[in-house]
Structure formats: structure tokens, C-alpha cells
Amino acid sequence: MAPMIQPMEQQITVEGPTIAIFNVAMIGHVNPTFALVQELRRRGCKVHYFLPPVAPIRAAAIESGAVVEGYLPEDPSDFVMEKCGIDEPLIHIVPEILEDDRAEFERSVWPLAQALLCGEHVIERCRQLGVSVVLYDPFLPLGLLAATKLGIQCASLVTYPGMGSLSGLMSSLEAEGRLERAATIRRPYGKAIQEKFGVDLSCDLLTRRQFYTKANFVTTCEDLIAELPALGERNWADELRREFSFSAVGCLVSSSAPHVITARSDSFIPRVKSFGHSLPVAELSDQVAKGRKIIYAALGTMALSDRWSIDLGRISAANLPYGTTGKAFCQHVWKALLAAMEELGDDFFCVLSVGKQPDALDFLGSSEAEIDELVPSNVLIRGFVPQVEMLNNYASAFISHVGFNSLQESLMAGVPLVAIPQAVDQPANAFKVGQRGWGQAFFKPMETVTSTALAEALRRVCDESGGYRQAVQCARLELAGGAPRLAESVVSMALGGC
Structure with a gap:
């Protein structure tokens, strides 16, 4: 695809390292990153932002100074990453998952199916760009895959207060055996990725609801990171401590950075004339x-x-x-x-x-x-x-x-x-x-x-x-x-x- 070039007045001539960012079409995940893009550009970095084809989010990324990249060569406008692998899932692996909780099944499938589908293009594009560092939302193993394959440094951007904030949900999933079942679902996808790209994403980990890496930046202060269950209390929490490290960097909110208020169409409820999205x-x-x-x-x-x-x-x-x-x-x-x-x-x-x-x-x-x-x-x-x-x-x-x-x-x-x-x-x-x-x-x-x-x-x-x-x-x-x-x-x- 031809990358979307930023406005001329925002271009910076100082040569610096090239940073690739990978994200999802979720406002709470993308909004904190735009201030980071601005800061990287001020330091002379070139920022290429891989995003799904959601116009408001892409526009904000461009406004912040990034060049937008698609996840596939032709950058199809109907690409939805959360649908990857869902229409033809490996149902035969654990068929009861679909009956018990289809959402959990899909949550386990699409990130890895997307990596399989988009990996070749993204890896080649990062190679062409000479990317020095990959930053990625932990929903997306694709960012981890590209960095590992190319042998470059990477970190995840944790835009919530850490997995300790999900302790109730994670502990419930573990007690019900659903974390292990999800790992079973991921296993053949992880194997396929390893065979295709030579990269092991450790898909059997209980905590692979989020694809953390060795370095993970939490976009808040240390005091706001939620505590994990005590050592020895929950297997998933012990695994998290053993496998990964997290650094609180502070809040990224900036009044001068672009801010997406909706990632959907601009149509509003027609029967109430006063509705709109401008500030009164x-x-x-x-x-x-x-x-x-x-x-x-x-x-x-x-x-x-x-x-x-x-x-x-x-x-x-x-x-x-x-x-x-x-x-x-x-x-x-x-x-x-x-x-x-x-x-x-x-x-x-x-x-x-x-x-x-x-x-x-x-x-x-x-x-x-x-x-x-x-x-x-x-x-x-x-x-x-x-x-x-x-x-x-x-x-x-x-x-x-x-x-x-x-x-x-x-x-x-x-x-x-x-x-x-x-x-x-x-x-x-x-x-x-x-x-x-x-x-x-x-x-x-x-x-x-x-x-x-x-x-x-x-x-x-x-x-x-x-x-x-x-x-x-x-x-x-x-x-x-x-x-x-x-x-x-x-x-x-x-x-x-x-």
C-alpha cells in the first residue's frame, strides 16, 4: 500500500530512528498514544503507525505526526482485525468452547489469526522502513511477531492499570478452567505461526490474553498500577511475575494531542435534533x-x-x-x-x-x-x-x-x-x-x-x-x-x- 503522508507543515527534517506502532480500533487504546507520537516527532523520530481502516483514528494519528500503515498490502477498507479466523475457526479443537462462551473462543482466535494473515506484509514493511523499535498494544501479537522476526527491540503499551485490575475476571476464568481451555485453542495457531515465521509466541501461557513481552510500559504512575494477587495465590499472577516486567511511565494525556471521540460513523440519533458531538x-x-x-x-x-x-x-x-x-x-x-x-x-x-x-x-x-x-x-x-x-x-x-x-x-x-x-x-x-x-x-x-x-x-x-x-x-x-x-x-x- 502507499503510506498516508502527514501534512507538510508537520514534517520534520531531522533524521532519527524509525518507530513502528501497532494498535487496535479501540479509543481507549489509541488516544493515549497520540501524545507519544508528538513527543517522538519532536525528538526527530519517524513514526509509522499500523492501524485498521477506521477513518477517525487514522486521521488523529496523521494529525499527531505519524505516517499511517495498513495491515495488508492493499489496505482493504473492509478489513476488521477482530474477525480474523472467526468465520473458519478451528472448532474441532475444543468444541465445547463455542457452546459455553463464543466470545472467549473468538478472543483467543482473532489475534493469532491476524498475525498469520498479516505477518508477511508487516514484517516486510518494517524491514523496508528500517524500523528500530516496535511499540504495540498487547492485544496484538503481530507487533511482537514482527519485532522478534526482525530481531529489533520492542515493548508493549499497557493503556490500563495492569492485569492486577483484571484480578477478579482472571481468577474466575482460572477457577473455571477457562484459561487453560483458551490456551488449548491458541496452541495450533501458535504452532502455525512458528512453522511459518520461525517465531515462538509462547501461546500456552495462561496470561496470553495479553501478549506482553519482556519490556512493558504502563501508561500511568506506579501508585495507579493495580496489585496482583499475593504470591502463590493464583497461577496466572505468579506466571505474570515470572515472565514479564512492567514500568510505570506516567500519564500520556495531553490537551494538545488529537483525541478521538468516536470510532464509528458520524450519524446520530435522528429523532432528537439537539444531539451532536460538538462542545456546547x-x-x-x-x-x-x-x-x-x-x-x-x-x-x-x-x-x-x-x-x-x-x-x-x-x-x-x-x-x-x-x-x-x-x-x-x-x-x-x-x-x-x-x-x-x-x-x-x-x-x-x-x-x-x-x-x-x-x-x-x-x-x-x-x-x-x-x-x-x-x-x-x-x-x-x-x-x-x-x-x-x-x-x-x-x-x-x-x-x-x-x-x-x-x-x-x-x-x-x-x-x-x-x-x-x-x-x-x-x-x-x-x-x-x-x-x-x-x-x-x-x-x-x-x-x-x-x-x-x-x-x-x-x-x-x-x-x-x-x-x-x-x-x-x-x-x-x-x-x-x-x-x-x-x-x-x-x-x-x-x-x-x-
């Missing part, structure tokens, strides 16, 4: 001038898109009941929030991001008029808004699912949180919010989130005398400087350092 600057400025507390509420792009119809309970470590979909979770919180805003009255104003599912607000009615009638006058609904800008310039408090990027963006903006976690690493992040005094946290939210409880939590976190904002400011100091620090480490690797 005039309205917000007016509310600030009136002395009102600005509440920003966003429950994460995954719950509002990919996980809208799937069971979050199975990946929540008992935080949500089995059968709770993204829609059920979001609408439960939204109902409580709308009622809480009525209770809070004119001293508060809320910007609520609801995504763009056609049935997002069907609990309010089936027409625009019905919905408008039931939305309080101190609530403004948007599909999405530029989150970093919203937090940095307007928000007094952030109602969040506390996905790791949202958590760190809030801390870096100095905004206290009301944490309402769903699944995966979010309960662990919410625990940290409460423990460190960064805000209020609701666990088992389908039971605990009520309009009264939410209104009281908002009053507390917005109270300047409550200590929440001061605690957040302290966290900001701990987190700062991640992008320059990580860029220096990468340059050192490229020049032959450790």
Missing part, C-alpha cells in the same frame, strides 16, 4: 457565568457501542448481575441522573453524553416531543463531546464509568469523579477513586445508584471544602510527564539502550 461552548459559558456547577456524564464508548447489547455481567467480577447489557446499565444510570438533576435544581447543569444508539432514550418515549418533555431543563444531551476539552475547561464533576483513560483524563484536568463502574478494570479503578479521595464510587450500581444517592454524591464532590479537588490535584502531580518520559525511553531503546 456558548451554553456552557453562560452556565459558568451564572455560577452553576457543571456536571459532565459519560459512561464510555464501549458500553454505548460494542457492549450495548452484550452481557456485561460475565466480565464484571460480580459488579453487575449476569444478563446486564450495556443498554440496561446506561439507562439505569441515566434515569437516576435525570431525576437527580431535577432534585439538584438550578445550581447545577449537566451535559450528558448518550452515544448514538437508536434506542438510547426509548425509556423516555418514542418521539422527540416525548423525550424533550421529560428531560430536565438543566440537562443538555449530546451524542459525544470532546472529553478532554470538556474536562479541562468546564466540568466541576465527572460522572464516569472510570475506564482508565477517562479516569486519568479527569485527574489530569483536576476534576473530581462520581465513579459508576461496569466491568473489566473499572471496578478496580473505582475502588482507587474512593480510596484516594478523588470522588465518590458506586459499586454494584444496579442496586446502589438511585436518584437520591446520586444527587448527594454530586453535592459532595462539588463542595470545594470537601477535599476532593485537592486530592485530585495531588494525583495530577504524580501522573504528569508521561509522554516525554516514555519518548526518552523509546529513543534510548532505538539507540541501543535498555
Whole structure:
């Protein structure tokens, strides 16, 4: 494919090492990397960013200074990496996996199937470019494969607080024997990769849900890395300690870096005219001038898109009941929030991001008029808004699912949180919010989130005398400087350092 060249005004003439980055089409995984790209470019590095064909993500990578590369020679526009190997999986290996948990089966298959499909092109392209260092999301063994085959240095970019944040899920999977079954599924793919490329990806490891390597950079401060179970308590955790090392580099959030707010199409719910994705600057400025507390509420792009119809309970470590979909979770919180805003009255104003599912607000009615009638006058609904800008310039408090990027963006903006976690690493992040005094946290939210409880939590976190904002400011100091620090480490690797 012909690489996508960056705008002329961003090109840098200083010759430096060439860095390749590999990533997935997930906002929480790509957004932290754009500030790193900017820092690498400032140091004279050339950055080639391998990405799936998702226009908003590719545009942000180019804006940050990278040259975008495709995963296949012709860079087909319909390539979806998460579908690799799924249509023709090796079902005969462990057939009961499909019956018990197809999602787990697919999660084990597609990363390795993608490596088999895309490996030849990516390895040859990295050779042509003279890549010195490979950085890759640990979802993608393709990055590890290319670096190992070419004998160049590599590191994974861990954009969540480490596998300790997944302790509940991982321990449950181990107890049910699902980690071992997943390893069985991976085994023939790993063998095929070894036969084709001569590279052993150690696919039998229990922790190969993430393809870590010897050096792994965690994009946060040391204090925010979640602890693993005690030594000897869980096999997967002991394996992680034995096989890999992790370095906290600090937060990569930057207000000057590109920030993708949605990786989907730009179509929004047609029946509500006020929906959109621009920041309502005039309205917000007016509310600030009136002395009102600005509440920003966003429950994460995954719950509002990919996980809208799937069971979050199975990946929540008992935080949500089995059968709770993204829609059920979001609408439960939204109902409580709308009622809480009525209770809070004119001293508060809320910007609520609801995504763009056609049935997002069907609990309010089936027409625009019905919905408008039931939305309080101190609530403004948007599909999405530029989150970093919203937090940095307007928000007094952030109602969040506390996905790791949202958590760190809030801390870096100095905004206290009301944490309402769903699944995966979010309960662990919410625990940290409460423990460190960064805000209020609701666990088992389908039971605990009520309009009264939410209104009281908002009053507390917005109270300047409550200590929440001061605690957040302290966290900001701990987190700062991640992008320059990580860029220096990468340059050192490229020049032959450790």
C-alpha cells in the first residue's frame, strides 16, 4: 500500500530512528498514544503507525505526526482485525468452547489469526522502513511477531492499570478452567505461526490474553498500577511475575494531542435534533457565568457501542448481575441522573453524553416531543463531546464509568469523579477513586445508584471544602510527564539502550 503522508507543515527534517506502532480500533487504546507520537516527532523520530481502516483514528494519528500503515498490502477498507479466523475457526479443537462462551473462543482466535494473515506484509514493511523499535498494544501479537522476526527491540503499551485490575475476571476464568481451555485453542495457531515465521509466541501461557513481552510500559504512575494477587495465590499472577516486567511511565494525556471521540460513523440519533458531538461552548459559558456547577456524564464508548447489547455481567467480577447489557446499565444510570438533576435544581447543569444508539432514550418515549418533555431543563444531551476539552475547561464533576483513560483524563484536568463502574478494570479503578479521595464510587450500581444517592454524591464532590479537588490535584502531580518520559525511553531503546 502507499503510506498516508502527514501534512507538510508537520514534517520534520531531522533524521532519527524509525518507530513502528501497532494498535487496535479501540479509543481507549489509541488516544493515549497520540501524545507519544508528538513527543517522538519532536525528538526527530519517524513514526509509522499500523492501524485498521477506521477513518477517525487514522486521521488523529496523521494529525499527531505519524505516517499511517495498513495491515495488508492493499489496505482493504473492509478489513476488521477482530474477525480474523472467526468465520473458519478451528472448532474441532475444543468444541465445547463455542457452546459455553463464543466470545472467549473468538478472543483467543482473532489475534493469532491476524498475525498469520498479516505477518508477511508487516514484517516486510518494517524491514523496508528500517524500523528500530516496535511499540504495540498487547492485544496484538503481530507487533511482537514482527519485532522478534526482525530481531529489533520492542515493548508493549499497557493503556490500563495492569492485569492486577483484571484480578477478579482472571481468577474466575482460572477457577473455571477457562484459561487453560483458551490456551488449548491458541496452541495450533501458535504452532502455525512458528512453522511459518520461525517465531515462538509462547501461546500456552495462561496470561496470553495479553501478549506482553519482556519490556512493558504502563501508561500511568506506579501508585495507579493495580496489585496482583499475593504470591502463590493464583497461577496466572505468579506466571505474570515470572515472565514479564512492567514500568510505570506516567500519564500520556495531553490537551494538545488529537483525541478521538468516536470510532464509528458520524450519524446520530435522528429523532432528537439537539444531539451532536460538538462542545456546547456558548451554553456552557453562560452556565459558568451564572455560577452553576457543571456536571459532565459519560459512561464510555464501549458500553454505548460494542457492549450495548452484550452481557456485561460475565466480565464484571460480580459488579453487575449476569444478563446486564450495556443498554440496561446506561439507562439505569441515566434515569437516576435525570431525576437527580431535577432534585439538584438550578445550581447545577449537566451535559450528558448518550452515544448514538437508536434506542438510547426509548425509556423516555418514542418521539422527540416525548423525550424533550421529560428531560430536565438543566440537562443538555449530546451524542459525544470532546472529553478532554470538556474536562479541562468546564466540568466541576465527572460522572464516569472510570475506564482508565477517562479516569486519568479527569485527574489530569483536576476534576473530581462520581465513579459508576461496569466491568473489566473499572471496578478496580473505582475502588482507587474512593480510596484516594478523588470522588465518590458506586459499586454494584444496579442496586446502589438511585436518584437520591446520586444527587448527594454530586453535592459532595462539588463542595470545594470537601477535599476532593485537592486530592485530585495531588494525583495530577504524580501522573504528569508521561509522554516525554516514555519518548526518552523509546529513543534510548532505538539507540541501543535498555
